[in-house]
Amino acid sequence: MRRNSGLFFLLLWALHVMAQPHTIQGSLKTQDGKAVSHASVTIRNTEGRIVAFKSSDAAGNFVIPLPGIAPRDSLILYINHLGFAKVNIPLAANRSRYDVILEEKPIDLSEVEVKSRPRISSRGDTLSYEVSSFAKAADRSIGDVLRRMPGMEVSESGQINYNGQRISNFYIDGDDLLNDKYSIGTKTIPYAMVQKLEVLQNHQPVKVLRNKAFSDRVAINLVIKDEARLELSGQAKLGLGLPHQYDGELNTLLFNKKYKMLNVAKGNNVGNDLARDFTAFNLSDGLSAAGNSRPTALLSPGTISNPMLPKQRYYFNNSGSLNANNLVNLKSGLQLKVNINGLVDHNNLVYNSRSELYLADDTIRYTERQDIGRSPFLSDIGFHAMVNKDRYYLNHALKVAYSGETGASSLLGNGIEMHQRLHNRIRDFSHTLEYVPALKSGDVIELYWYLNHYNQPQTLLIQPGINEASLNDGMPFERIHQFAETPTWFNRVSAAYRLTGGVIRQRYGLGVINEWQQLRSALRLTQVDGHETPYLGSDDNNLHWNRHRFFVDGVYEYKRGDWEAALTLPVAIQQIAYRDGSFALDELDRRLLFNPSFNMKLMTNVEDYLSFNYHYNQEMGNINGVFRGAVLANYRSIEANDADLQERDNHSVGLRYNFQRAIHLLFVNAGITYTKSMANTIASSIVTDVLSRTVLLPFDNDVSSFSASGGVSKFIFALGATASLKASWNSSRFNQLLNGEALPFSNRSVTVNPSMEARLFNKVSITYSGTGVWTTSRLVNQKATVWVDDRRIRQFDQSIGLTYAPVKNTFLRVDGRHQHISQQRQAEISYFFVDATIRHRLVKWRTDIALDLTNLADVTAYETYSLSANQLGYSYYQLRGRMAVLKWTFNL
Template sequence: MMRFFCFLCCLLSVAAAWAQQRVEGSLKTESGKPVPHASVTLRNPQGRIVAFRASDAAGRFYFMLPANAISDSLRLSVNHLGYAKVDIPLTAGRNGYDITMKEKPIDLSEVEVKSRPRIDARGDTLSYDVGSFAKAEDRSIGDVLRRMPGMEVSESGQIKYNGQNISNLYIDGDDLLNDKYSIGTKTIPHAMVQKLEVLQNHQPLKVLQNKALSDRVALNLVIKDEARLKLTGQAKLGAGLPHQYDGELNTILFNKKYKMLNVAKGNNIGDDLAADFTGFNVADMRSAAGNSRPGGLLSSGTAGSPPLPKQRYYLNNSGSLNLNNLVNLKNGLQLKTNINGMIDGNDLAYNSFTELYLADDTISYTERQDIGRDPFLTDVSFAAMANEERYHFNNVLNVGYSGEMGTSALMSNEINISQRLRSRVRNFSNTLEYTPALKNSNVINLYWHLNHYNQPQQLAIAPGINEDILNQGMPFTGIHQATEIPTWFNRVTTSYRLANTAVKQRYRVGMVNEWQHLRSALRLTQQDGTALPYTGSSDNDLRWQRHQLFADGTFEYKKGRWESAVTLPLTGQRIAYRDQRFSLDEQQAHLLFNPLLRVKLMTTVEDYLSLNYAFANQMGNINGVFRGAILANYRSLLANDAALQGRHGHTVGLRYNFQRAISLLFINGGISYNRSGANTIAASIATDNIERTVLLPFENDISSFSANGGISKFIFALGATASLKASWSTSRFNQLLNDELLPFNNIAFMVEPGVEARLFGKVSITYSGAGTWTTSKLVIGEATGLVNDQRLRMVDQSVGISYSPLRNTFLRVNGRHQYTRQPTLRDISYLFADANLRHRVQQWRTDLELNITNLANITAYETYSLSANRFGYRRYQLRGRMAVLKCVFNL
């Protein structure tokens, strides 16, 4: 049986061999040389591969096929880079195929190299290769930044890295633009930039590097070598319908000795040029200097801006000049000038409806207003700096003059009113800082900041309104309110830093001086033309002084994965204020202790967990102690009847930062808790036409808790950048309204997904969304019962599709959908659409561009708002359909 079985297997093997046939061949050039490593395939009539081989070193190949395979009309294909493709049918009865390969030159212009985006991590520096993230349709470095994983660019131009605001934007290591960097991201061509560096734990002073801890993040644009050698720029000219214009001229030069970015703009298409002069960290810098400027007390309206991109509703006629020039001298001194100027004229028209919910009553306001504003801005800054390893020197002189003239016609609760608001801002400051390193490597710091600031305002209203409150029930024809708070501020500090100890130490002493003078006058024009003072209160003539002497110690320790820093400041403060008209003459002395603590644990080389704690014990300012009534706008009357406000609070925050640079994955998350108290509360008396707000002596506690997180990832398989952010917050506070103490609990939740991907080579799609859920609860005492539980739901989604039908031709269509729901009112829904067509003429170095905005011609926009016990409805006038044809000449 075993012999029989072996014999049967042999027969079957022979039969199988006879049932197959061998197809073989060779590949040679016309000169007879073999062609190795060619791709040889057999395909069926449907184009599917049924067999595959690569030619060997002698150019030979072979296949084993079933006997009946030839009748299936198989085709033999040969592919090899540098040779013409061969495609021939197999012939029945033919087993050998000797093929001559014909050489074919390679057209390099048709070769497309596809590779994964490149990113490099070295220590605390993360480098993005700009070219590997850029697309053909991109223009500025800001276009590329938006799709880099880990980066966020808001509509205002502010940049965040993994959830943290950047502190500086450098260009080849130089801070040309100061804190106003949005003009750079919108203007600098991405083709000039080789890579974007993320500087984590950034220390801007070279003399303090490795001597002081830092948790700041900065960006540095590394310019290509060839781009440093020549002056570049653009000239943009655009015109369209209805009566539209848009123009820009910019010049750019970035070399090691001289850098400049100069931009002149003008338009009436809704582009807000004031955004180019926005400083994103100005508040932080003023806080560090101890300088809190008083804001303007007067306004011409009560409605804010709609939750839309500004170009939707900004009816403008604007021009600006933005000059930024920097010179590096051979001796290490850097000179820099930043000159900003803007003139503008814009209009805003809206209707509003506001409800104030009380425990047993509801007060309503209606308003229709047309506002015309004419703001202007001039700001000049001169800086001289030397940033060396042995010392740092910096002197910045800043002079600014800006203002606004606004007129408006409004109807409030069926009363026709006209207003005129005039505001001027005069600002002068000089900051001098010198930081030398001693021979023992310890460091001294000398700092002096001097500032003068004033913002006089005048508000005129006609006819006379609210005569029962303002004019003892007698009709009158007009109101004139004037205010100003000229301010002198001075800060001088000196510090000594020990750098060679296990615990790095800095000891600092200093003084702060503040002089202010609040003057206000409220005049009522009677029917006979005489202007009389408001009888309900005298004018303000309040003089204010605040003087501080302080000393603090900062102790920093770093070992292994742990890093900690604690600051222990002790401040002696004297505040004096007086106003003879109110027999007000107060002097107070305080001893303030405001410790700060930061602990950081590096869980891996790239990830960290940080804990922050701060105790704030602060006194109020001049805005909380003036006694004379000030009409802030036609519906708000302000005054105070309390001692100087004292505030204290605890803030605790925990944050986790996760990143995998090589796989382009970035995750961040954090929680924060704040509890603060004050010895005053703002009490409001609301009637059908006016609100009177008085600061009263009453204990007031505020608490809040928030959590947030975000993830950003580049998906290599799809060539896409995807992101997701979410936040949740709850706050508890009190309001005193119409003699009722109203405790409120506000809860807000937001989720923001986003993705940008390229599909099918010529098509790309972007998506961003934001869903917001807001709830305001009026809590009865400490009970759980709720009154007037208000809920607001908003969804905002944007989709953009780009298509390149031809080389150097780009078409983009954008859609934005907004949906708002409030349970007791009708739902609101809008769909906006825009289109952009651009063609690049290479030989002329010119782009031709057609922009069509608001394709659906939506000319009115409605929205709801919810805050504590205040519900608002607004209806705004929008720009209609608009088409602009633009030529962009690359110089």
């Protein structure tokens, strides 16, 4: 018994010893016995990668826990400190303490070369920006640095473009953690964690298809520093201010090879729209690839448009959000990922408008005032399982989402006072399965399945009853109730075989697309005596819609030397059937569709290319174009249709030139595009001062547009500045049918966007960005072939920022924004906004303290003009006044 007990305790002791973390400890001293503090002490493997690190303390001591990932005798102890010679010591299996005497190594200042030139390198299709050489002390996130890199562009929504082209993927150390909702990453990831930003040109995300399929995509990859991969990090932020302001955030970050996470919880009432963190830029959930066109919402709260201002100026909110993104890479190559998004919000908007609709012999005027309260919410969960290897690709994705909004408003339209409430819900489920194996011959098979269910039921309530002359035979009534929904099932199954050998690579595919929809709507009027009656001007909609398409396609790709081209020849047999017994509607349409496309690319040298594309698309309308029953889309607009299924032929031709000199940090792009669309239907509107009726009628309608754009981005070494200039010109011709009169219009616009950011005197930096827009709308007199009723609007928006660092770790920033709008026969409008921030960094406490002062000029109202075809609009918005918020940011 004693022997067994002794063995038991011996086993416990052995397990206790095995459970103890292995550590390496020691001390650093000079030859005369002085302690060496703040030295970098790292443990690296034989490949030179850091597996653990610490800094020596004030007494020169260090203690480093060793992860159990490799034998101790396969690791090396590295010691580095400015002014001392570097030390490399291989670790011994039976030794845990290392007391090191450092040899002093004086620095010859005459040999030190100060290099302010930003570092950028190019290797094949990969362009690498060294983040530290573009960063400034006042920067916080990688997004701050990204905006300063020549060739890169970040919009206010967070979308990233490289040399004028939208990016397709955003990777963190090679993993697509955020899908295409990457704006949360650019706002949250500290720039100090990132070593390089890589631009992946001609990117192919599926490894088995690399060098086997044409691709002109551009992606971005953030290369995380070795030491930043080892530990969990994050930030806790708290802001409090006046009047009654709060702004908080808690985030956790971890980016290593096996596990990645980016989890963020936020809440504020300072005007930050948290919904932008969930913006999807490229429809990565498979919708665009599947060819799914979701039905548009039928009901809306009115005619409100957003002002040309940062949303923070006019967004009165109380918001909270959760954005959780977690990814695991298993040894088998399987990658598991879950993305969870949640948002709750309540916001208010006060809006006034005045519009004038110009007809040949009449002008229709409308005034509107709304005080709107909205309560949107969002919740979605996405699960992804993926294996992406050189021999095969397997992807399984499941997404479930439930979101919506409830909005209530007090409204005054052309002197009629009313209240309205819009209830909107979205239920969305999708499933994607892809399998792409490579055969022994090198050829590739592609299998794809996508299934989606989507529904958006809406209810619009308006009280009291309005427009009784049009809606209720002139009799007063109490309330309007409009309901509409379009439940949809969508399915796509396809298979393809790709021949990767030979001069011309070939891909042959076939598949089927199914779409089942039902459009249901009901317009009810509550009479004075309380009973509910249907709208007598039309029956309800109960429209059943089926679209089925069987398709085959051939893709032919050629690549030889500097030339690359791809020709796609898809042929489809399509059947559309729709019926609604209330309107004796029972239609069947079968036809053969042929939608070819051609892309060509010529590399004029290693960095520059010229591309050309042509697309022809023969498409049919959707369920929103054939319903017959009247739908009250908003309080002043009724929609219905009286035409057959819409047919549209679209031609698009584009030419683009891309020029870059990475070593000189110069990026240039230019392009032209021409599109022409020919349809067999036209929207006809009967407009009065109180109500508009829109009906789709069977008349030919041609729309054409031409656009030219260009941009240049350059780092100016003499000034230490990044400067860019973009310009575009657009012209379009189209027809409108208003009050029975055909009105051909031509719209033209010119846009110029200059910007620059420069560093002055080391402590001062200045930023500038501007936008100038000139818009002209003209009614074409076809008989006289001259332009008549010329209307022009000019808009200028300029921002300038000045950052000053009076002492180390203290930053003062002042931003000014000036807007000027002018329009013929209208008074000019000008605004000037001023914001300021004072921030101090407590390095020892790993804390930032900042005071944000917003709208110092106290601009509380905003007026603007808009111009569209023959309609001139004037809008008034209430803005947020002065705010002061004191913020603490603690780096975990």
